[in-house]
Amino acid sequence: MLLIMACVLGATAAYLGLAIRLFKDDKTQLVYELNAGTVKTLSAEVEAVLLKYVDKVKLLTQGHQSADWTTTVFENEPDLIAFSLYRQGEQPSQWERLSSVRNKDYLKLYGLSATEVDKLREARPIPFAKALAKGQVVFNSTVPGGAPILSLAVAMDVKGRAGAHVAVVDLKVDRFLKMMGDRGIVSVFMVDDEGKVLVHSDAALMASNSQVDNEIVRQAVDSPVGFQMKRFEWKETRWLGAYQNVKVGGLIVIGQAEEETAFLAAKKLIQKSLLFAAIIVTVSLLISGWQAGTFTQPLNKLVEATEKLKEGEFSQSIHVDTKDEIARLATAFNTMATDIQRQQTELKASKADLEIKVKERTSALEAQKTKASEAQDALLRTTRLAALGELAGATAHEVLNPLNNMNIRVEKMKKRLSQIDANNLEVMHQIVDGWKKSYAEGGWDLLQKELSKTVDGGKKLLEEDLDNLATISREEKKKLKDDQDDVDFLIKEMTRISRMVNGMRSLSRVGGERKPLDIHVPIEDTLAALSDLIEKRKITVIKEFGAEAKDSYVITGDRDELVQVFSNLLRNALHAIDAAKRRSGEIRIATKLTQGRIEIRLTDNGTGIAAQHVAKVFEPTFTTKSVEEGTGLGLSISRRLIRAFGGEIEIETTTAGVGTTFLVWFPVQSAAKASG
Numbered sequence: 001m002l003l004i005m006a007c008v009l010g011a012t013a014a015y016l017g018l019a020i021r022l023f024k025d026d027k028t029q030l031v032y033e034l035n036a037g038t039v040k041t042l043s044a045e046v047e048a049v050l051l052k053y054v055d056k057v058k059l060l061t062q063g064h065q066s067a068d069w070t071t072t073v074f075e076n077e078p079d080l081i082a083f084s085l086y087r088q089g090e091q092p093s094q095w096e097r098l099s100s101v102r103n104k105d106y107l108k109l110y111g112l113s114a115t116e117v118d119k120l121r122e123a124r125p126i127p128f129a130k131a132l133a134k135g136q137v138v139f140n141s142t143v144p145g146g147a148p149i150l151s152l153a154v155a156m157d158v159k160g161r162a163g164a165h166v167a168v169v170d171l172k173v174d175r176f177l178k179m180m181g182d183r184g185i186v187s188v189f190m191v192d193d194e195g196k197v198l199v200h201s202d203a204a205l206m207a208s209n210s211q212v213d214n215e216i217v218r219q220a221v222d223s224p225v226g227f228q229m230k231r232f233e234w235k236e237t238r239w240l241g242a243y244q245n246v247k248v249g250g251l252i253v254i255g256q257a258e259e260e261t262a263f264l265a266a267k268k269l270i271q272k273s274l275l276f277a278a279i280i281v282t283v284s285l286l287i288s289g290w291q292a293g294t295f296t297q298p299l300n301k302l303v304e305a306t307e308k309l310k311e312g313e314f315s316q317s318i319h320v321d322t323k324d325e326i327a328r329l330a331t332a333f334n335t336m337a338t339d340i341q342r343q344q345t346e347l348k349a350s351k352a353d354l355e356i357k358v359k360e361r362t363s364a365l366e367a368q369k370t371k372a373s374e375a376q377d378a379l380l381r382t383t384r385l386a387a388l389g390e391l392a393g394a395t396a397h398e399v400l401n402p403l404n405n406m407n408i409r410v411e412k413m414k415k416r417l418s419q420i421d422a423n424n425l426e427v428m429h430q431i432v433d434g435w436k437k438s439y440a441e442g443g444w445d446l447l448q449k450e451l452s453k454t455v456d457g458g459k460k461l462l463e464e465d466l467d468n469l470a471t472i473s474r475e476e477k478k479k480l481k482d483d484q485d486d487v488d489f490l491i492k493e494m495t496r497i498s499r500m501v502n503g504m505r506s507l508s509r510v511g512g513e514r515k516p517l518d519i520h521v522p523i524e525d526t527l528a529a530l531s532d533l534i535e536k537r538k539i540t541v542i543k544e545f546g547a548e549a550k551d552s553y554v555i556t557g558d559r560d561e562l563v564q565v566f567s568n569l570l571r572n573a574l575h576a577i578d579a580a581k582r583r584s585g586e587i588r589i590a591t592k593l594t595q596g597r598i599e600i601r602l603t604d605n606g607t608g609i610a611a612q613h614v615a616k617v618f619e620p621t622f623t624t625k626s627v628e629e630g631t632g633l634g635l636s637i638s639r640r641l642i643r644a645f646g647g648e649i650e651i652e653t654t655t656a657g658v659g660t661t662f663l664v665w666f667p668v669q670s671a672a673k674a675s676g
Ligand SMILES: Nc1ncnc2c1ncn2[C@@H]1O[C@H](COP(=O)(O)OP(=O)(O)OP(=O)(O)O)[C@@H](O)[C@H]1O
Pocket: 568, 572, 573, 576, 604, 606, 607, 608, 609, 613, 617, 618, 622, 623, 624, 625, 629, 630, 631, 632, 633, 634, 635, 636, 660
């Protein structure tokens, strides 16, 4: 398609180019060129033909004695009319004909006998001298009213024969006339080197063998130059002429055209060209229009389809009727759209698949999460139970010991109580009953009388009664003292047990109520609760609380549990100061805000913790204290509570004999939460 377009446009351009050139250039020049071209081509053709005959002449010369063979040559060469071989005689102008062969058919055609032919030859003598001088010469053998004949004389040596020889062939002019044939506005003819007509379409002129007398012919004859063009006037008209020498036989091809005719022709050519160009342009435009239609329509379709494709409409396909590149493009587009649609469908399917999988995986994860949190709860419970179990095991004998002691004491008390009933009460009753009876029977006198009686051992009854009562009272007083001691012991043991049990309860407790509160509140409360103990030991408490606003120190926790934590820590500090026997005990409590943490540092100048114990102090039941002094649960309970509020407790520094610093920290809560 594109190729056709290109061709059409190319042709148009070429024609337009020619037309423009015709308008612009010198028309004379153009006609000259036309003329010159004609004579040049023609002369070349003539030369080739003549050369062929020169060869033929040589052949015929060699075989002229065999008449049969020569006849065969004639049969095969219809343009050959006759062949004759001449030898120069004693006199240079005397020539003897050695042999002669003629085309009988041709003679027959013209109704000529051999003698008549020879006669005709006399009218047109062979230019032997010229032939000898130039080697070959072409001359006109036509006579008025006779057949048009062109002859070629070739000078040559004949084997085995002395003297100069000239071979002559007579040729039909038909072939040359045909060659000169239709040359348009240019009329062509041939002359010899004297300007005499050799071949001319005008038979009369040819038969006359006359000289053509015009400027171009004169120029051709006179000039040593083999080719020329010339503008000249002849027979009252202006001509454009050109000649070209043929290299064989002194023959010259002349071409001439009447200037007016030439210009007219050029004008016509221009007109024709313009018309043709107009037609071509119109056709081109039509074709272009049609082409544009056939191009743009499917292209528009393609653009439209691409737009739709961009918007996600993949189901469309383009139909193009042509079988060109556009159609191939459309097919490629359709394939692409189908591919995209297929991929889209696959993508959707895999997306849906993926979504399902994600959902499945999510719900599986949810389930796993639930299970995990259940498991974690279970683990926590188990851990707590295990801790409790461990604790219970570890502390069982601690609880059982005091219980056994208590049991023994209670048994003793019971025994003492029963002894009171059996002896002393009986004695007291007898005394009191005797006194009551005497007073009732005889009043004060009888009672006095009875009490004054002497009993065993010389003592008066009153003395004995009073002695007995004093003894009983003394005994009871002693028993009472024992009872009091036992009760004190029992109370102590019971306190210990209750501390143990409380500790265990703290460990198993899930956690108290959580509220935002300023961490300084439980610290101050604990200090207040322990103020007696602190003052009694003359311990200095230094408070270094952070200067930030109070609501910066808000944590979420339970006040009572935090009091329990600080109480444990302060009690430990007091104990360590006691144990270190410090004269001036000192406890420093500092609070500080750092990197989203509320830090509380509790420093004492107590004993410090021995290196081998540092790792163990948070273990439940680990204690260095006596049974009466500690359970070993304080720090483990404290840590549990602190962690429950998102915090942590650690020993920051401890040096044996110097003191210890515990660091407790909690994450900072926002002020909004605190106020809420
Ligand atoms: N401030 C301290 N200075 C030196 N040693 C300490 C200090 N605090 C704790 N300890 C050591 O850590 C051990 C464990 O302390 P924890 O509070 O857990 O139990 P306890 O004090 O021994 O017993 P309870 O707390 O039941 O009275 C203590 O026995 C003591 O050896």
